[in-house]
Amino acid sequence: MDIAQADAAPARTEQAGTAGTPLLDVRGVTLQYNTREPLVTATWRVDFQVLRSDRFVLLGPSGCGKSTLLKAVGGYLAPVEGEIRLKGERIGRPGPDRMMVFQEFDQLLPWKTVLENVTFALTASGKLSRREAADKASHYIAKVNLSGFANSYPHTLSGGMKQRVAIARGMAMEPDILLMDEPFAALDALTRRKMQEELLQLWDDTRFTVLFVTHSIPEAVIIGSRILLLTPHPGRVKAEIESLPHGHADAKQRGELEDSIHHMLFADPGAAATEATHG
């Protein structure tokens, strides 16, 4: 089992120089699911480091344990082997310093309006007083272009709007790292494209650190600044590569990168090369 090192990391050095120690340090993490009978190993000795302002993507086909890995970083699951450190401190339980954006549309509290959902996150975690929270919440709701719906209840919003609220909520908390679990997977293709662009715009504004899980190669190339490739059953690191700088990459470069990722993920003749890779 040889953990393939990234062969192309051109822009790496200057970034590493400014940050010093990594923000998130995942070392030799093995995760197991205790499903009644067979003990399922989701990931096996995974290593990676996320630096400040990274758009770090975990990419792999279904069954590679990427979501499980994200849950472990979120603190919902303890590794059986290895450790996960955020700013040098071991992760023990879920907390507001790692805000999650889930794939499901039901992640907003249905009994609170859009504004209350974002405000509640800030007050419940004891971060801000009610008044400051409302100001900050309005600010971030405006950032995701939902000011007109601040007083609507979640069930009246479309799927894309709900995800935007979840992103606004995550960003308003100003966490050390934003964890996104296939946040756009349940959206239609057009909305997904738009949301990806909006997310990149938000990143240009605030340079937050994000750990993003996806099974779509094109999405990984668009969103990520750095991409971790995982192979399935159990999830192991196949490669960690630098993505294209966002904004000024032509379609040809992009296509080449997507092809090489596809080749790396499905190089084994046995692996299903027909795995869906919609963008």
Next chain:
Amino acid sequence: MAEAVPVRPNIYRDPPDATQFSVVERPLGLWERAWNNGAVRKTVLLLTLALVWQLYALRLDNPLLIPTFLDTVRAFRDAIVSGGLLGKAWYSIRILLIGYAAGLALAALLTTLAITSRIGTDLVETLTAMFNPLPAIALLPLALIWFGLGTGSLVFVLIHSVLWAVALNTHSGFMSVSNTLRMVGRNYGLRGLPYVAKILVPAAFPSILTGLKIGWAFAWRTLIAAELVFGVSSGSGGLGWFIFENKNQLEIASVFAGLFSVILIGLAVENLIFRTIAARTVQRWGMQG
């Protein structure tokens, strides 16, 4: 293959501005508007039932078995004016509220215990399985021995009838809260009581509301039945005592009037209180239609 399909030009259109449309609307007739109102539909239903009752009683012509609707209404009015029906109803409602509140408090305590620890879950599941099928009235003889005649034993059987129904519904509501919402709550760093109060309770509110309604109905049944059983020896009884007393005097119309007031209070609580709670919570949040 390709040449068989003629090349069609691209079509571009300028859709007219939305403001140009006038809203197409047809005014609803008075009858249609009334029929769209749930209260009107239900009133019509109630009036029809009353009419059926009246006609059947007239045909039967035996006021000892079934007095007519109008006789019942008259007896109801007389009982309010001179028979102290209001006072008796208030006596019942007061005990009911005490028992109901105590039952709810205990149910809250039990279910909180149930979701915070595994042994608590086992405890609640076992207790509910044991006591939920046990009719509250069956405990009345024991209650009379323990607490004597009066409010104490009534409240005891009321608590028994409310507690298990509410605990069962609340617990199953908590169990069915979506995993995403649980994770969201923990993501905020909520734990223990704040987690239960701010995430689980609202998320499980549809089930909790059902539990509250069932508990309320069980409490009424139990109370009236209990008053009937030992109303004989209790001087200042409530509605059950009123029914019992009038039966002994063969004032059947008044018996009906007593039942009538139980029904009226039930309708009022369902339509005014529970409906308002539902409209302000689960319906507004889109959890229930």
